[in-house]
Amino acid sequence: MRMYRREEEVDGMAVDPLKAVHTVPGITGHEVCHYFFGPQYRYDWETTLEQMTVLETVSDDTLVFLQTHKRIWPASQRDVLFWSHMRKLPNENDRDGPDLWTVVNNSTTHLDYPPNVGKCVRIYLKVCLLCQTRVDPPKDGAPLTRDNISCKITYCSVVNPGGWAPASVLRAVYKREYPKFLKRFTAYVVNQTKNKPIMF
């Protein structure tokens, strides 16, 4: 996993853009996005999650979430309200190759859930998960197995922590939590799919 961060501050708050690139054998981009987008799986892999509610089902590929994350000392507890959209993208570079898949999470507002009225500080985020499946067909024309596929995952995020917290503290949290979060999530997808038919 390669991680890239740019140190940026807005109103004295660290909002460091992050890009992580991670290639995982044995899974497809559709499978990665399916398990990242699906609310029914989130408590399985998002261990910093305290509560998650689907506020609105806009369509089968677009949901509005309200999430409360566990407090990470010494920052105060945070929540986040965002729309999440999953879609397949045509492979412009290889029309015969597998499609790309993406999930975008973007903070939004909801009249019934105004920010910062309870114990939580509302964070604001933009997240893009872009997945490219690679197929290396078996030489002998044997059927395709999970040994012949891999997925290049590109995860980009910008998180505004909402309320002020020391930049050094936030950077320490992000530096510790993001690699754990991405490795835990991808290991979850490998485990969930290993005995299932490949979902392209």
Ligand SMILES: CCCc1ccc(-c2ccc(S(=O)(=O)CCO)cc2)cc1[C@H]1C[C@H]1c1ccccn1
């Ligand atoms: C002080 C701010 C803390 C903080 C900000 C942001 C997030 C966070 C929210 C959502 C998403 S996601 O990619 O949309 C997946 C859906 O949950 C990733 C990260 C989590 C934390 C807290 C819990 C810590 C954390 C940070 C990084 C990754 C995972 N967890």
